[in-house]
Amino acid sequence: MTAEVADSQQRQLATMVAVYPLADELGEWFAAAGHELYLVGGTVRDTLLHGPGAQDLDFATSARPEETERLLNGWADHVWTTGARFGTISAWRDDTVVEITTFRADRYEPGSRHPEVVYGERIEEDLARRDFTINAMAVQVPEPRFVDPFGGLQDLRDSRLRTPQVPEVSFGDDPLRMVRLARFVGVLDAEPDEPARAAAERMAVELDTVSRERLRDELDKLVVTPAAAKGIDVLCDTGLADRFVPEVSDLRMERDPIHHHKDVYTHSLAVMERCPRDDRILRLAALLHDIGKPPTREFHAGGKVTFHHHEVVGARMARQRLKELRYPGDEVEKICQLIAMHLRFHGYADQPWSDSGVRRYVRDCGSDEQLWRLNQLTRADITTQNKKKARWLERSVDHLEARIEQLKEEEELSRIRPALDGNEIMRYLDLQPGPLVGEAREMLLDARLDQGPMSEEEAYALLDQWAQERGLR
Structure with a gap:
């Protein structure tokens, strides 16, 4: 706990966070077995910001994973151990999911993204290895005690993002934290402190060691945050975007003083933020909808600037980028369709x-x-x-x-849909399955779109005319 937090305030803060009956019950369960249990991470941060409301609860404990599993088996409705090798045991009870992780004091080998899992003895060791100070606060249960060794509370008040350790160490342990820096800027409308920003700029190339799937997941979370444009700015300002979504950085085209045109980058961020936050597909399409403009920009006499077919080029570029980021095929198609059709x-x-x-x-x-x-x-x-x-x-x-x-x-x-389906077309024209059936169906669909609803009799008359033109009658 930092010296700035007086004892009375520390008790008040602990009481504010320790408002979850399940947490108290679980804390008593662990205390009876001689173990410490703390609410940690996002649970503490979000409760301080918004009050009670967490559906999932994150804990850290002095108990080793096998002991945590044993205790939960006597308390939870269901227990699963998929994260056990990293010290995490998960459980479900009364519509609440809890994740309990043994205190960690991991070590990373140079160049490796996979830590050597080392268990710690104290909550302070565990908090030191977390990404940002605002996520490095804890509250002990069942007797609430607020723990804030790195000044996360003040950073939360000041909307400031800092790392518990020097940023080079924190980002070196997991370079994805640099993208999380941008994401939390969007979540909290916060500002990175200068050391964190400078380290991200120097270490951006380290993102090349991070899996595309993890980068994709962070981008997904960022675009739906309240201050998403501000987070994207951090990605582009530091050069992080160049490592996995360079098309967004490229929207910052040099603006010719003679040929005036709007700022495509600023416009794209504005369009994204004007879209509903609860639709990730739409927000991604909005962010990328003009990425075809830089390669299609042409200057003309009189100050005119054109971007002919940028929607087609942009859809093609987006498809390539989204596939590289391992987006599911159906999501790629939806996003690219919106880009291709936005004009x-x-x-x-x-x-x-x-x-x-x-x-x-x-x-x-x-x-x-x-x-x-x-x-x-x-x-x-x-x-x-x-x-x-x-x-x-x-x-x-x-x-x-x-x-x-x-x-x-x-x-x-x-x-x-056409008035006749493929089977009816084949029977009427005595055709086998093949391209001609598709052509006939497309002709009937075009007629349906042009003329509105039609009867089967009208459809068969059109089919007769079509067949005669192709020498099928």
Whole structure:
């Protein structure tokens, strides 16, 4: 505990955090067996910030893993030991998940990301190996005692991010902590202290030793934080982004003083933050939606700047990057589809589409979820400072959405399909499975989109005409 925290305040803080009945019960269970138990990490930090509400509880204990497992088997509804080799035993009771880890004082071999697991004897040793001081606070249970050896409470108050040890040691132990630095900037709207920022800049190349999956997971968590743009700034300012998402850094194109165009990087972050935080796919698409602009930028006489086909180029670039980061295939397709389609709305405000155009827009989205996302991205992409123009564009999106709903009611638009399926086409034209069946079905679908609902009789008439044109009749 730091000297700045008086005894009375220490007791008050401990009481504020130790508000979970299960924690007290478990603390008594461990104390009776002669072991110490502490609430630690995010549980302490978030309870101090927001009050009670944690669904999962993190603990550190003096008990060795086998003893922790034995104690939990007499207390929990279910126990699992997948983290036992790292000293962690997990359990579930009364809809609450608890993770209990033996005090750690790990050692890392140079160049290795896997620590030699060494158990510690004191909570202070365990807290010293954590990533940031705000996560290096603990509260003992059942008799609450607040432990803060590195000044995490004051850093939490000051919205400052520091490492318990010198940052070179902390980041050297696990370079992913440098990306977590950016993530916690986004979570807490905090600032890294200068030593941490400088160390991240010097050590950015160390991210090359971190698995792409771990980097992906941190990026996922960052983009949905309250101050995500601020966290992305840290990634780009330190050079960390260059090691795993260089396309985002590249958005900081040099701005020509003669050829004026908006700041693509700042615009991209603004679009991301205008998208709902609870949709990670949408936020990733927003962050990456203009990454095709740097390679497609062209200057023209009179100060005009163009980025022709940047949505197509950007979707291709995003697919390559997301695959490298080991994103699931379905998520890659959803994100890239949004990027490729983010300009589809352009022109609607000047000349609203025909019913056929609206049907195709919905059909190309593929699902109601993707349709909603694309409309959200379209709204978020309206960042013009011209208030009159912004209102006009917003009303145009409203108009498009209203037309979609109207057509859905009239035609069950979400179920658009040809009047005849593949089997019916094959029977009628006496065809075997193959490309011709697909061509015929696509022709009927195009007709459905252009003309609206049609009867089977009308569909067969179109099929006759199509077959005659191809010499099939």
